[in-house]
């Protein structure tokens with residue numbers, strides 16, 4: 232692959248038709264490679280009587296069936312296109328049946344990943360003059376931390392690997408190394424601020440100028456700052472950039488200074504945004520992000536349904552890039568709720584509830600009511616008497632979502648038991664009790 236020195240690839244400023252042609256050349260190469268080397272896709276082509284050499288354009292992709300997370304789970308090894316001797320890094324993601332799914336990365340794939348991260352950093356206003364403080368895990372079989380490290384290295388920037396948690400060590404590092412950029416889960420920024428305030432650290436005058444934020448959305452559906460992002464900005468006015476990425480995509484959508492969605496890198500991935508019937512949605516409409524990898528050697532994927540729901544935008548960006556942008560992940564396709572004529576995804580509910588200080592903990596239950604539509608019940612606990620709190624919560628919901636779910640107040644322990652069922656390491660906030668689940 233060609234790595235531009237500026238890490239602002241020319242293709243990202245070309246016209247839609249030039250980008251399409253460019254992608255189709257890469258698609259042909261990727262399909263030829265897959266048809267030769269992937270046991271899973273050889274079987275798929277055969278079973279569906281598809282001649283892979285006839286898949287040449289982006290439109291032709293519609294002749295191919297989708298690849299699901301269940302496929303990756305059930306036929307994991309059949310996706311690997313190389314012999315073991317060519318695999319360098321092994322990554323796992325959690326499978327739909329609870330088994331980890333292995334991702335095999337070759338040397339070339341690691342270069343591609345580093346390139347992806349380098350151009351994403353540049354898209355988010357970073358340069359070789361920056362020092363990145365990595366506050367996320369670099370091991371534990373994850374891809375992201377490794378990608379950030381390699382991207383910073385390819386860019387020629389500095390990087391300090393602090394890892395997750397430990398605010399004291401984070402602030403010690405900031406004082407010692409004077410990094411300019413945090414790579415961080417946004418809610419952790421609030422923990423850093425909290426620690427700084429309690430320990431008289433003058434965080435507003437620290438060396439940190441921006442944060443590359445992962446894992447949580449900074450924006451709502453209208454690309455306005457989420458409640459979480461607003462709370463961060465009120466405390467600490469650094470520049471916040473959202474990124475959206477996943478292991479299966481092995482590439483990222485990074486926001487530029489304009490903050491109007493994450494930019495697509497057309498040399499790395501083809502994106503389709505599809506509705507429940509597998510058809511392409513219109514610009515600005517919510518659909519499931521479906522990807523076809525380009526230039527991947529270890530585990531290339533064709534029309535892989537990520538399960539993530541986003542809107543896309545194609546209007547050229549003020550930053551000079553003409554590439555498609557993806558809005559924030561609104562939620563998981565499977566968790567879509569149709570409530571009183573409005574489509575809601577759980578993260579929009581979390582963003583409201585997480586930011587009402589009177590709420591100690593909560594869970595969300597979705598069920599099917601007598602007339603066959605979705606019903607939302609929020610069970611919450613509060614340290615103060617819930618008198619009036621019910622109305623306050625409902626007002627927040629109406630202001631943000633135009634509708635308000637039912638709220639029940641319950642003891643803290645009762646909710647905590649449901650949030651942390653035995654054997655679960657993560658809290659389970661969303662409980663789907665609908666008939667079709």
Ligand SMILES: [Zn+2]
Pocket residue numbers: 487488489494548549550551552
């Ligand atoms: Zn832009």
